[in-house]
Amino acid sequence: MVTIQDFDSSYENNWCPGCGNFGILSSMKEAFAALDLPPEKLLLISGIGQAAKTPHFLKCNLFHTLHGRALAIATGAKMANHELTIVVNSGDGDCYGEGGNHFMNAIRRNVNLTLLVHNNKVYGLTKGQASPTSDIGMVTKTQPHGVIAESFNPLAVALSLGAGFVARGFSGDGKQLTRLIQAGIKHQGFSLIDIAQPCVSFNQVNTYSWYKKRMVDLEQENHRTDDFQKALELSFLWGDKIPTGILYQKQMPTFTERLGIVKDGPIIRRKYDPLKLQKVLSAL
């Protein structure tokens, strides 16, 4: 039996006190424990940013990579060994900004991994510039007259791209978030969980209380997760009511299944065959 404590790490956590990331970290541990996934069976991959530091703060295999590139790296890891259980921790800047192209293509490929986007609607680690999800009008040091670009809607874009698991969590609702992470990991295919995460240092707009007032749990609204049109409609809701939970879920063949590499075991476990190769070489 895996316990939450199995994930405790002695490495110093350096997030700001009160940061929404702590809630996400707890829910991750709880979900892993609930799924009986021990640290050594888990590979966490992240980009660069506050969110992307997450893997260091629990015990597991981890690859903390480059800003924006976590999903491409995870895709490669899956090609090498499709049996890996991969969770990606990314930020809104990391995933939807610098990494925008990989976000779209990981969805198109339906890479079997769980993507947690710690969406604090700001660039935290670089001290508070606007991110793609910052709401129009948000004032920052580098956007003194307010953000002017349309806020990036990850859920709608993911649905448009054919994602098979699209959910929103809130780091202030640990129970739900834990359930979502479990469901995401269980889902065979690409799972997006965009997590509303207050940044106490740089986002004075989207605070805990701002979210608390608005969050609506779809499960309690009896939302049917196989209703694509409805999911799409819900994905555009951002105002007085913000839906949380699984918007849409659909089972589809995964990337590595479609590649046709899952039946004979992971690519890295196959045998090198010199005779076969020599035959090809000698036939030239």
Added chain:
Amino acid sequence: MVTIQDFDSSYENNWCPGCGNFGILSSMKEAFAALDLPPEKLLLISGIGQAAKTPHFLKCNLFHTLHGRALAIATGAKMANHELTIVVNSGDGDCYGEGGNHFMNAIRRNVNLTLLVHNNKVYGLTKGQASPTSDIGMVTKTQPHGVIAESFNPLAVALSLGAGFVARGFSGDGKQLTRLIQAGIKHQGFSLIDIAQPCVSFNQVNTYSWYKKRMVDLEQENHRTDDFQKALELSFLWGDKIPTGILYQKQMPTFTERLGIVKDGPIIRRKYDPLKLQKVLSAL
């Protein structure tokens, strides 16, 4: 009065005979002439690919840039001189593959330009690899078992990102395409015209006749272009019926308007003021 012939160029066109790009080229000239836009008032910007060669084949100011980067370059040009009339020629690989991130962000910024994506659902210039819009199952030299990733849906993604002008044209319907290009240029803001373009050399699936059977003109169906939900629904139609025409249109402030730089004339025309600067320097 600007005429079509004003755009004739002596530079050799090197597309394959029968290529769908010829239709697009003609419609462009017709649209420019109809709008009375002379070559010297027009800046064409393109990436790299067969589509991206287009600007060379007519007379105009042109910047044929890097694979995937045309929209970023056009955005920069607009910052310098927002009065430029910019048309961007891009391919499905150029715009939705290598340039995916810029596509999303040009929409989010609502850069006032017209984007023509010559969507032949294949990489033409590099000899026939799958593109992001290739349909699942399409067989190519580098995808011998068929494409496995979900086909990229540019219209749905554009709508999800808040685009204010989303249309589909067909290079086999020059009249409609000319109208669309005119409308796109007249539209103040970002206009996407995704153009179904047969590639006679590398795409044996999506041919002229394949499209002709399927194309449905929304104008004739009395589609209301201000109905977002309907537009979104239509954007997912890809099968026996494929909608063409303007799916959605909405006027919004443009990038340079939001930047607040349009009132005093183009940035490049402003005066350098040494006194003002010296005041700042001396105050340190």
Added chain:
Amino acid sequence: MAVDITVKIAGEAGQGIQTVGDFLSLVCQKSGLYLMGINDFESRIRGGYSFFQLRISDQPVYAPCPEVDLLVALNQKCYDAYHRELTKEGLAMIDIQGEPIANQAAIPIDALAAKAGGKIASNTVAAGACLGLLGAPIQILEGILTDRFQSKPGNVLSMNLSAARSGFDHVRDIRFFKKFEWKMESSKGALIDGSRAIALGALAGDCRVATFYPMSPATGIMTHLVSLADEFPIVVEQAEDEIAAVNMVVGASFAGARAMTSTSGGGFCLMTEGLGLAAITETPIVIVNAQRPGPATGLPTRTAQGDLMFVIHASQDEFPRFVLAPGTPVEAFEITKRAFHLSDKYQVPVIILTDQTLNDSVYISEKPLVAPQNIERFIVNDSQMESPSEYRRFAVSESGISPRALPCNGKALVIATGNEHREDGHTSEADSDRIIMMNKRNAKWPAMLSEMNAPETDHEESDILLVGWGSSKGAIQESADLLRKQGMSVGCVHMTDLWPFPEEAVKKILEKCSRFFVVEQNSTAQLGKLIRGQTGIAHDGAILKYDGRPFFPNEIVEGVKKHLSMEKDHGNHSRL
């Protein structure tokens, strides 16, 4: 130097070190003192260890000093971490209960602040106390506080004034061995950091479009520029990534604006393809690469000089470019201004190499920063052409430079492509066009080379020369001074203009000395290798530091001595 004091303000990220540092720096500036202050922080927003290390002097200073005279520890942890750096008679100011031990001055910072009106004013208390220990008059700080807070509502100003005063008064009876008499001369120059100098240099180069994607230590340049954007004809835009940032700049410049982007190594990687586009289309652009230690994400908030060879050779194939590296804020201002001029004149990209130390440190700039009276542009329009309809953007010329028109600015059509092309700008795959265009671009080298300044030297006639570049300039100069005081014949050579490499000038300098050492913040002596490859002269040793921290002069002094003693041990010196 009669006055040479190092104050280290250390605390957690978020504790307001910067505020204390700002107050002290401003007071020093206004009192006619010189200073150099480095900012050292971690890649986190709260907690951990950061410090601002301010060196104050009555003589110009351009390097930090490792020995701390006054440590302002904003918490116990930082006291523990740094008190060993105190000189024998040094003092640590710390907010502790109970008896202070030796070298400690216990100051109830929080309590005094609370009494003054709020814990928020504790940084002002600390600043007041510091100034008290240093023997400064409190009036200057009061003036600064008044300037800063007088428009704030409520009691903000009065609270800060009384906080400053209470800190100041509290230390009245504490003896600080480096207390000195403040002469109150007029300010010796601007108080400025490298980032601001670059931002202002950009305005002085008439930059009209600036783009960036946030990345330490380059973001500060754009934060400064943004804060000035309302007053000047400039747009600053945050891009979706560095690829967009550089290509936006290429587009803006193509359309006629002088344009710049800034980043650090990882972002520069992503810009290399766009750099090549600027090169082949002969579109002027300026890129600032503010170096930090790598590879990859490396040490995001620290300093390095590891990208020299990379930026000289970045992007496929070959093309003319300038690479310039300032060593001080004045140089940063001048070089940035000049970068726009050179880029425009030669229609080539210019890369400015800086680093975290230069960008994030404050200095007193001795030379005034001067805005140019007018901006020379290198752009033509129809009226300057015989026949606008026959305009060819890439017309061959002896200098390699073709008259540059702007798109949609007349009858002349501007045609450009990232492919190899003909004179009219259209793509060409003919080998004759290829050769013509390669030769045309390469033809710019000689004139570009003639624009390069020879290295600045100090005591060029010395036996031993220390050769360096970038922000370690100050430390190198000071170390040479120290060595000369010890009777050695040591001079130094500071290179700002690195590419095209001023071969003749460097050769002339280096041939005269008996040996030279390169001093660099990397692990392979990149400038040394460059010099060898360009002049054939090999350095006799390298003093290298690559821990992410700036050089201290004494480290260089030791490095020189070590090299010399090694030479002694291993027989006579002979140049490689």
Added chain:
Amino acid sequence: MAVDITVKIAGEAGQGIQTVGDFLSLVCQKSGLYLMGINDFESRIRGGYSFFQLRISDQPVYAPCPEVDLLVALNQKCYDAYHRELTKEGLAMIDIQGEPIANQAAIPIDALAAKAGGKIASNTVAAGACLGLLGAPIQILEGILTDRFQSKPGNVLSMNLSAARSGFDHVRDIRFFKKFEWKMESSKGALIDGSRAIALGALAGDCRVATFYPMSPATGIMTHLVSLADEFPIVVEQAEDEIAAVNMVVGASFAGARAMTSTSGGGFCLMTEGLGLAAITETPIVIVNAQRPGPATGLPTRTAQGDLMFVIHASQDEFPRFVLAPGTPVEAFEITKRAFHLSDKYQVPVIILTDQTLNDSVYISEKPLVAPQNIERFIVNDSQMESPSEYRRFAVSESGISPRALPCNGKALVIATGNEHREDGHTSEADSDRIIMMNKRNAKWPAMLSEMNAPETDHEESDILLVGWGSSKGAIQESADLLRKQGMSVGCVHMTDLWPFPEEAVKKILEKCSRFFVVEQNSTAQLGKLIRGQTGIAHDGAILKYDGRPFFPNEIVEGVKKHLSMEKDHGNHSRL
């Protein structure tokens, strides 16, 4: 060479030049002849000018020859463009109506094909006619056609057989001055192009994951690999862009697969950040950069050697890497195989530099391509550790190499980051860790250097040495042969192992000669500069070509003579 014939097949893109070329090449191979055939085409799919220039010999050949003996012009336009390249007695085969003029052989290719069963067989007619002119027996072509078409439905095979025969018969009475007696020996080796050699080398290096984004001239490598992927344990994936391609490879390698990506300059630019990630996380990867002329998009389908200095210095800061450049398909195979080994052994990135000429040209590989009997891996698992729970991915060792475990492969946790880190892999901002890790990575250099092969030399003892790298190897060797035949003392030096630079070996060779010239396909003599920077020895001249076309031996001969006569004119030679 008793036989040395150049056949140029020229036509529009899409006309089937490749088919004719393939047939001729295969017939030559099967007859025991040697050959080298370059592919020259434009960046378009139909029309324009392309050619396949095949040199046939009874001796090994590795360079093209500019003088054409037999021109197969598939249209009039191409005849017009290329007939001037014909030697005096050369012959042009062309499908024209009416009287052929001198040097023309009018052959009704289309009509013969139509008669044989369809215009589609006209390439077979042309091949048959060529072989007839050359004096080859038709049986070999018949065998090849049978192999290729026998499984095709309908009359495809018979049509092609009769097409071949009709072309062959048609030229019976045409005299071709270079007709020769075909000895029909057994094949001298594999018929192979550089792209295929790299693909096979990757399999021989046990590559398991390959990613790419299409880009000429690199795509061919992956097309070959894809065609083999069903038979071998390898996945090949087309990425959304080059950034994804390189990072996928880093991820795959981290997870345990030997992995490779291939691209050209513009794509390599986008990969430079990922290269740094591989470096700091010590994750083995192999990147092939198939060079083409730049800057930017440049000449997409042509050849160049302009990226040497870029790939050696690419990515911010410093780290060990290998740079290897094959000059022939055999070298490409061997070097690719070795690249995976070296990368795995030293946990560093390896860059393979090739170019369009090598990738797209066919050769007869004299040496057999041998699959290694087994693959030495450098990976540990729990059973090889004292205490898996204490596993530290970046444990310091004398060699700089730490035992490498794989994630999720036992109890040992694998922790890695692109930030600077501790031995356990966690991010660290401590300067002590920084120094430890920089030193650890740099500690690999000496052993890496010892893996470097000395340059291959021909007549190393000569007065004059020609020094080159990459695909111009054959042309350089042949030019040296030619010069020696003219009585000059000329040898050559071919470098495949470029970085870490084999300084001692190169010095030893170059110190002996009286002068050396570098021969390169770039405009600034990059290898020359590298040699100077690394050894202090300056080249005495450079023979450079940068029009996008491969070197012909005679161009190098002329280059050498020009340099020598300039020396004569300008007084005595003295080494710089």
